[in-house]
Amino acid sequence: MPIRFHNTLTRRVEEFVPAVAGEVRMYHCGPTVYSSPHIGNFRSFLLGDLLRRYFEWKGLRVLQVMNLTDVGHLLDDAEEGEDKLEAAAQKAKKSAWEIAEHYAQEFFAALDFLGFKPAHHYPRATTHVPEMIAMIETLEDQGVAYRVPSGNVYFDIAKFPAYGRLSGNTAEELEAGARIEVNPEKRDPRDFALWKIDPRHQMQWDAPWGRGFPGWHIECSAMSKKYLGESFDLHTGGEDNVFPHHECEIAQSEAANRKPFVRCWMHVRHLLVDNTKMSKRLGNVHTIEGLKEKGRSGDAIRIALQKAHYREPLNFTLAGLDEAEKKLARYRDLAERLKTDGAGGDALTAAASAEAETQTATAGLALRFDQALAEDLNVSVAFAVLDEAVTEANRRAPRGADALAWLKLLRELWSIFGLLEKSLESAVLPDGSILKLIEEREAARKARNFARSDEIRVLLKQRGIELLDGKDGVRWRRA
């Protein structure tokens, strides 16, 4: 079935057709590493992870790149304003380099905690300055960049008529806004910096225009070209990136390469927390590390951040996270039951010998799940199908090969959302003393000695083991 995505470029949902059949090349705007990554960042990054998992499930080969912005950038093109990375460095009495490295590590730790499939490349701006310089030189050769006496180099908007196509920010509209600082260096207020000279900066590189540092936008143009080529299929980021960042990337890349840049642009709506915008002032900025310390699971965070469509508002709350934990417990219980009832067989092979009715039912659910995601990633419907599959598997209480067939389906669907990947594998058996207590309790129950039986239940609960009595004997799980 065709996959359809909303393309910011056309403002429509349209069929997604990769340049090379069976292969997807995509680039995600990653974090600026000057502070702890928060859940808002990860709503955006999770779109990339979902795309990756969905494409691979569909049998497409994926090449995935996410950049790390670790170069400081001035807040505006005038001489005022603070550089966030350098400001953070000053505050922490560390160098900008140390700050960037510190937060880069925190970012990778968060990716790991949330169970991201690692992208194939995580290029950093600081290690790709030569590529950026080369691209700026090309832009100069093409006559679309100009240098001013201060040494700064700007992109010449007048030479790229398509500027504004992505964001809809035409010259007239920007002027109407009247919020553009007049920078006398520039030929047009919309011109943006490619290379900047500012001796106050800690991070400096030698370049044909003098020792300085690159403009913000050029890094993504240079790095995507290096790892994905001059044209590629998908580019994602937060909605705030549409303008000016992505608008400028298109201008640079297409002007330098003389080729169409990206086929499809996807932008993620900003996350709300407690129904309002996240801000340090309100104290509602949740970092992944902070949630981890509070004992929240990566899987629950994944559900909370992926349960609404990426272009719709999504409200994050701690109560929502509780709800997600319950959903996970339900999933996990079912998986354990299916594993037990599948009698330890190999799900992948045994599922094939399940009854015809099971095959039909599971295939039907998988198809509906696929159809939901194929229509611009309708995750709400996908989750509805998944929950229906869970109810169905509970209701049927399948055995043997049928149990394994259901388990196989559920694992597939869970894995698209990146759920239950680690926890299902790492179910460690309780130690001997616990097993002995469980046996003793079984004996007591047979003898209808419920006093002792309940005593053992409490005892084990204190050791973190919860017992579940069922028709076919006792099961346990970590409480």
Add this chain to the structure above:
RNA sequence: GGGGGCAUAGCCAAGCGGUAAGGCAACGGAUUGCAAAUCCGUUAUUCCCCGGUUCAAAUCCGGGUGCCCCCUCCA
């Protein structure tokens, strides 16, 4: 000030012209030594408000109201 988006049950959230998915919570029932899990059922005459188009509107159009995003190197 200019541009864009969203408003659906107590909460989260699909549907986008044909008569309101799913989840959480709540309540009733089945099962159960206890506990948990699980299953079944009930819960929006109605989709922010006011007009309009249509045989038919939560869905389209106009006007309000509220919130969000961009125009500030914040995902």
